[in-house]
Amino acid sequence: MIKGSIIAAKQPDDSTIKKISSVFGQIYGTEVVFELKPDPSLLGGICVEIDGTLYDGSLRGKLGKIVKIMKSEGP
């Protein structure tokens, strides 16, 4: 059994949390217990952090990637 955290701007509902648990339970092969961490700076979406790996599904993360791509192209 491993621990992980769900970081979200808005508190996800119970069915969403259950879905996340089962998916990651399959990926990691063991039961995953999540703690919930609110973080409004995410702007939207969810981040899941398990055992030193971060799954970034947040709006802030996506915007950051776009900024990076725009910075690296052209003048």
Place this chain on the structure above:
Amino acid sequence: MFDWKTIGQELRGRLDQYAPETNRLSRSSGTVLSIGDGMARLDGLRGCRLNELLEFDGGGYGVAMDLVEDSVGVSLLGDDAVVSAGMKAYGTGQVLKVPVGEGLTGRVVNPLGLPLDGKGRIHPSGYRSVEADAPGITDRQPVNASMETGLMIIDAIVPIGRGQRELIIGDRQTGKTAIAIDTILNQKDKDIVCFYVAIGQKASGISRIINMLEKAGAMKYTTVICSTAADSATLQFIAPYSGSAMAEYFMYAGRDALIVYDDLTRHATAYRAMSLLLRRPPGREAYPGDAFYLHSRLLERAAHLNNDLGNGSITALPIIETQAGDISAYIPTNAISITDGQIYLETDLFNANIRPAVNSGLSVSRVGGAAQSRAMQQVSGQLRLELAQYREMQVFSQFSSEMDASTQELLQYGNTLTELLKQRNNEPMEMPVQIILLYIVTKKLLPPGMPREQFNTFKEQFPRYLLLHYPEILRAIREEDGLSDPLQKQITGSLGKWIAAQDIGELK
């Protein structure tokens, strides 16, 4: 104000092209356990690779240098202040890369490729990893083309070839940087791209060097990679590898590059600081166990590629500073065994006004004649031996006042040779001029017993006289292979005319 329509269209256009290369949603993440002195210890970061570039939440970057079972040691690139304990950091999945390409030429950059000269953004042709594998054995061919430094004593006695690594070693203030800079200045119009990597020097010194290069027009083909003494140990550590990556762009494009590492002693000191902070066990002189590998992997990247790979080359001039002339200390002995020869500068010679203060007995070039033109080989072949004989006799001259004629002749000849090999700073000498002067002196064509001032006048004015009245001789030396008999006669003839015009005696 803002044209929202156009901005909106731009954004939509860019978003349409937006195809993230890493569609993966996940990256390794960790938390800063401790931070201090430019090193941080991180928890987590599963799957982190060695030398992986890490990004901190606060915007800073670092390199994962130490992978231990339960933590990662990271050296920070840049200011520690942006990182704090408890902060999150993420793996980028990539190693450290620097911008490379023609856009770097003429610029002054820091070891990460960021501009320091205020001349605007760098427009790179691409990016190369800072750490890279050296060319393999079958990728190379022997060094066979000469790298002219413009300094007669080096081009004649310890000639450097393209693709060679020649160490410049000596105490402080013996003219090590001067030799490197003069070599860069001499590469004008020679289609060699130059790189000067300043490691841990004072900013005022680097600024003086850049001014010198600009005044001489050398910045047109030179890039300066600058890590001052105020920069973190990590930046100083990376600087030479960044420079090498930038030079490799040209080497693999079939061109010749010259890179100066000034100096590797400070580089080793910075690496020692990093290793001790990473709690790696100290070895000899407190350097870490891989102090040799530190420099060997850097210098092996300078090579001469074979024709299949484009025949490009990187010539490396690493500089090492010794303490009290001790070339048997740890870092100097490492460097001497890695490089293809050394130019050994001595304080005593420098103080006796013999500059460049090259000790011709201890200096060696393991490439040697293969890098010299036939003409230069013809005139300089005996030089090293003759200088050694002169030095032997010099000892005796201090004791006995009565010497036989042949010893006196030898001493006089040695004095003349020494005088000939002296050269002023920032005054590189073209190869044909060197060859002619060496020919005249080694064949003893000048009137004997010429006073020193007269000889210096000859050294200064005769090349100008040739350029004015006999430019075909200079051209012939460049174009022909070796000094043919008619060419030798021409040289002797022109000398005779010059002497007659000076009215200083007869040609021997």
